[in-house]
Amino acid sequence: MERYDLLYRLYEEFDTETLREYQFFVDLFPPVDSRVALEHWEEASDELDQRKTAIREAFPAGTTFAEIAAYANREIAFTSLDLLNRYGRAVNALVLDVDETLRSAGGTDNEIPRETLYLLTEFHERGVPIVICTGQTLENVKGFMIQGLGNELVHSGTLSIVYEAGNGVFTPGHGSRTKQLLYEDLGDEIRSVFESVRTRVLSEAPEAVRRGCHLQGNEFNVTLKPNFETGSSDAETVIDRGLVHLLDLLGAAVVDVRSERDGADDVDPEIGGQWARTHYGHLDPEISEVLEAAGEMSDRDVEAIPDHVRELFELIDVGYYHADAAEISSLELNKVEGITAALDVLGIDDPFVLVMGDSKSDLRMMRWAEANGTGLSAAPEHASRDVLSHVMDTDGLTFKAGQSAEMLRTIYVLNLLARLE
Known part of the structure; x- marks a missing residue:
């Protein structure tokens, strides 16, 4: 039958x-x-x-x-079977964002729900490794994962933590490979750009941005967060202004670093900012919309950006999250690099993973999974526009805020059904 x-x-x-x-x-x-x-x-x-x-x-x-x-209820069970028929295999690792994915400030009081934690232990018992991917520091993540899952599971050798959005990977129980510092391979120019932006981002910010934002991130991730409720009109205003400020600082830092390398005459920092606005506005429609609405869109031609400047821009990402955050980060240090390093340590040679996330940094993981045939993706309904678009265009796996357990149940049942093959 x-x-x-x-x-x-x-x-x-x-x-x-x-x-x-x-x-x-x-x-x-x-x-x-x-x-x-x-x-x-x-x-x-x-x-x-x-x-x-x-x-x-x-x-x-x-x-x-x-x-x-x-x-599983009826709907989850048939969704699981549809996924198995589409992909023909079980999921052999979980790749999970934390904030606004496993837990939600609005839906779970910023705690990972007990049901979600229980299901993670069930996956662990069935031999499915867990990779936690987050922008938080290792100390924070390790602390609440031990509190939620227990010290034995965290140190079992089958759980890995990609922290600070790819700065490092922590996989207890793997000897010299337990902690990998991925940032050690970054070049001096990238280091100089981020040092310049980080030291100036608040001290040289317009007063409204300086008073309305606080700084997060690390040496290779500079993030402006609002001092207002996320999603509010005040948060929207200050983050939009912060985005323009970040672009200008980034452009100035890039032309300064490249001019010093090439022994060329200094370029006007304002021109560097214009190049940054043009480059990133061309790449990201959301950034372009913000710049246009603020009357800050550059009229420079993207093809006119010097190659030596564009080359460095292409190693740096600018992220905009509506009424939530504006950031720059190194594309050489991202969650995808962290995932591949973690899966290598965990010994997963032929990965087929579930990626769960809500932001653009998670979108890179989702696109990696799709492009390489290495997994499927799921997102909460309040995820960023681009993330939701990707998820709906692939498997349509969405869940309500605070209901990450529902998606874990879907994959749990998929794996049960795969045993019947």
Whole structure:
């Protein structure tokens, strides 16, 4: 019988909704030091086992179908089967952004939900490595991952942390390869550009930007964040102004570094800023829209930018996140480089990953997965416009804020179904 027919039968003949409620209770509310609570948990566990046994006895490969019923509703199960039919293989690693993906300031009080953490431990138990990709520092990420998943899992040798958006990779349990500092391979010119921008970004900012923003990032990621509620009109205004300021600083730093290298006469910093506005406005429609709305779009021809300046621009990314952030980062240090380094340490030679993220830095991971046939992508519904566009154009895997567990359930069931091959 076709697997689709078996799934139809499963959800028609059995009360899978009640079964999932029992599974949820048993998984997430283990018995505490109370006799009454223990008795209640044991009763639920017995009832869960009876319901699963009925499914096990009714189906070939009944154990797998019992697990599917326990973790997925009808929609998730059929989505999982569609994905398996499309790609023909199981996911062998999870690549996960944290902020506004696994957790959401608006939906989960900025905590990774208990259900999400539990499902990650289930993937771990089934031998699926986890790669956490984030712009945060290693110390922050390591701390809350140990708190959420436990010290044993984090140090199991099957979890890797790509931190500071690709500055480094931390994979405990791998000897000399445990910590890789990817920034050590960057050239002196890139270092000089970022040093120049970082030291000047607030001190030389227009007053509205200086008062309305604070600085985040690291040596190779300079990010302006608003001192207002993300998404508000005040945040939009100050980030738009901050973007123009960053472009001007970047252009000035690039022409200064290249002029020094070539022994050429100094170029007017204002011209460097114009070149930066032209180059990045040409690359990114959102940046172009901001510049046009502010009356700051350069009228210079993109083809007129000197090659030696364009070459350095092409190693540096400018990111704009509406009413949230404006940043510059090194394209040689990004999440894709971090992922490939992490997968190499984890020994995954033929990756097929789930990429979950919400921002443009995550979009690079998604495009890498699609271009190389190495995975599929999912995003929260509030993700950036470009991320949502990519996800909807590929597999349409979206989830509501704070509901990352739903997507993990989809992949968990995909992997269960793949065992039936």
